[in-house]
Amino acid sequence: MPDYDPSQLTDAVLRSFASAPDARTRGVLQHLIAHLHGFVRDADLTLDEWRGAIDFLTRTGHKSGDTRQEFILLSDVLGVSMLVDAINHKSHAGATDTTVLGPFYVGEHRVTPHGSDLAPGAAGVRMWVEAVVGDAGGRPIAGAAADVWHADGDGFYDSQKPGYQLDKPEMRARFVTGADGKLSFRTIVPRSYPVPTDGPVGELLRASGRHAMRPAHIHFVINAPGFETLVTHLFVAGDDYLASDAVYGVKPSLIVGLVPHDGPTWPDGSPSPDRWFQMSYRFALKAKEATP
């Protein structure tokens, strides 16, 4: 029976995982144990603090479900999501910058005709969004599927609202590009909003004296055969929180200035309000590397 001295415990635990047959599993676990033990030691963690951490993570799991992912939010506010994003996108090769997925993606959206209004009847300033999906050389990509979603004028996603139904999405749709690579839709100008603070992540932010705000943005996930999935946002230029996003997701190349227009028609010729804004962007997808 070994009598583990605390100074020998970490080595003993590392050795117990050293024969994991898969090299990657072995390597990741070795790093995890080394850093986790180092953290406990450096922080001089008390038993109460350790129990508090277990309780925090348990409640984070209980708060997660099909339409809300508190663990993703926790990863986001700790900066881990953007760190994973950064180390996995070291080489852009002319492709659009990536950012966090966020906790409110509900999976594949319903295919919707171009020019559709994603926010009929919603209060807010009207906006036309137009984008082209192409490769890094600027050639348009046909058949690219772009899932888009954003919060309403009060800062809530449809999936946060009581009575949300997957088959009745609001401000959430999929557009499939034609030969010109274009997609377009109407909606309202998104506003900055707080990440949900009614769960463990909110407690963490309050305990840290941090604000919960994210600058206004629209989410995009774009898939096309032969290309890497693009997970990104377009941020509204001029937002007060661009420099202090609660999840560290802002990249300068993703900030878009809105262009004001006067009516009477939208770009597709249909009647528009007297005043509306246009958001335009050109997405560039990164080609998948050929596997040998």
Ligand SMILES: [Fe+2]
């Ligand atoms: Fe968001």
